[in-house]
Amino acid sequence: MTGELREAAEPTRSEGATYYGRPVIKEPVWKVPDVPAYLYLGGMAGAAALMAAGAGLTGRPGLARAGRVSSGIGATASVAFLVHDLGRPLRFLNMLRVFKPTSPLSVGSWVLAPFSALAGAGAVSAATGLLPRLGWLSSSAAAVLAPAMTTYTAVLLADTAVPAWHEPYRELPFVFAGSAVASAAGLGVVAAPAAQAGPARRMAVAGSALEVAATRRMQRRAGMVGEVFGQGRAGRLLRTAEALVVAGSVTALLARRSRIAAVASGLCLTGAGLATRFGIFEAGHASARDPRYTVEPQRLRSR
Template sequence: MVARAEFRSYYGRPILKRPTWKVPDVPGYLFLGGTAGASASMAAAAELTGRRELAGAGRWVAAAASVTSVAALVHDLGRPERFTHMLRVLKPTSPLSVGSWILAPFSALATASAASQTTGRLPRLGRLAGLGSGVLGPAMCTYTAVLLSDTAVPAWHEAYPELPYVFAGSALTSAAGAALLCAPGADHGPPTRMGLLGVGMELAAMRRIERRLGLVGEPYVTGRPGRLLTWNKALAAAGAGLSLLADRRAAPLLAGASYLAAGLCTRFGIFAAGMASAQDPAYVVTPQRQRLGPGRGVAT
C-alpha cells in the first residue's frame, strides 16, 4: 500500500488571503464597540432605577467609546467616505451592512444623550436618546462577533456558536470596569454583578471553544494569541475578586483597571488567533477533509 501523504499546500503558500485589517485599529474597534454597547445598556437600566451617577458615567463612556470606535474603523478603511458608503443600502444577509446600521444610529444616540446631560438642554430628548442607545446596546456588544465568524478565517468561522457569548461577556466586564473607574461614588452593586456575569459567560464560552474546535482551536492556546488569552483569564479573575472587596477604597479602581485590561486582551487575542489560523494551510484544509468521512482525512 502507498503510504498516506502528508498535507502540504500549493508551493507552501497560504490558501487563504490574510485579512488586511490593521492593528490596533480593528481590535480596538472591537473592544470599544462592545464597551460602548454594554455601558449604554447599563446607563439605561441605571436611569430607570434612579441611579443617576451611574447612569451619567455610563452615558459618557458609551458616547466616548462609540465615537472612538467609529474613528478606529474609519482609520482602518482609509477614507471616511467608505464608511458612509456602507450606509447606502441595508443588506440583511451581510453582517457588515447590518453592523454599520447598528453602529451609526447607536453612536448618534449615545453622543446626543451625553451632550444633553452635559449642557442640560433638551433633557427629555436626551433621556430618550439614552434609552434608545441602551436598546441597541446588546447588538453593539455582539454584532462584531457575527462579523468575524462570517468570514472564511478558520479560528473565527468554526467558533461561530460561541463567539457572540465571548464578546458579550467581555463587553459586560469592560463596561463594569469603566463604571468602577469613572463613578467611584456611585452604587457599585450593579456593575459588580454585571462584571461577575460577564466573567462567567466569557470564560465558559472560551473554554468550550478550546475543547470543541480541536485542531482549529490550537491558535487560541498557542503562541501570542494563547498568551493574550491566558492574561485575559488572569485579569478577569483578578477583577472579579477585587470587585467584591467593597470595603477597600482602592479595590474598585483596581478591579476596573483589571476588567478593562482583560477586555483588551480578549479582543487582541481573538484577532491574533484568527490571523494565525488564516496563515497555516493545515487549519484550512484538514478540518474540511475530515468532514468528508472516514478514510478521507489528511494526516498533518
C-alpha cells in the same frame, strides 16, 4: 518520468494536507490596533448603554451618567478607529447606501451608525446637563440597539473564512458579550459612587464568568483550530485576559469599601477586554497563515 522526478513533483503526505505548505486563504488586511480597538470599544459601548438604562430605571443617577458617558465615548472612538482602518470616511458612508439583512457587514453598519449618534448625544447631555429629556431619550434609544452593538462584531468575524473566527461561530458572540459586559462594568465601578455601583459590581462578576466559560468552550469546540488560541502571541494574550478578568471580578466585590479596589477592578477588566480582542484577532491571523487549519476541518466535514 523517472522515480526521482515523480517523487519530487508529487506532494508529500504533509504537503498534501496543507496545499504544498502554502496558505490557502489570505491573511486579513485589517490594521492593528485599529480593528481590535474597534471591536473592544464597540462592545463596551453597547454594554455601557444597557448599564446606563438599567441604572436610570432604578434611581442610580451616578451610575447612569457613567454608563452614558462611557457608551458615547466608546461608540465615537469605535467609529474613528474603523474609519481610520478603512482609510477614508466615504467608505464607511458607502456601506450605508443599502441595507442587506443577509450581510453581517451591512447590518452591523446600520447598527453602528445610529447607535453611535444616539449614544454620543446622550453622553453630551449627561456630561453637560443640557437638554436632559432629549439626552435621556437618545440614551434609551441607544439601549434598544445595545444588544446588537455588543455582539455584531463577533458575527462579522465569524462570517469570514478565517478558521479561528469561523469555526467557533456559535461561541464567539458569547465571548464578546461577556467581555463587553465585564469591561463596561469595570468603568461603572470606577466612575460611579460606591453606593450606586452595586449593579456594576454584579455585572463585572457575571460578565467575567460568561467570558471565561465561553472562551474555554470556544477553544474545546473549535477542534484542531482551537490550538491557535493557546499558542504564540494569541495564547499569551488570552491567558492574560483570563487572569485579568478573574482578578477584576474579585476586586469588584471589594470595591464597595475600597476606592483602590474599585480602580484596580476597572483597570483589570479594561485590560482583559483589550487582551481578549487582540488575542482573538491574532489567533485569526495565525490560523490563516497555516493552511492545515483551513484544509483539515473541511476534509473532516466532507467525510
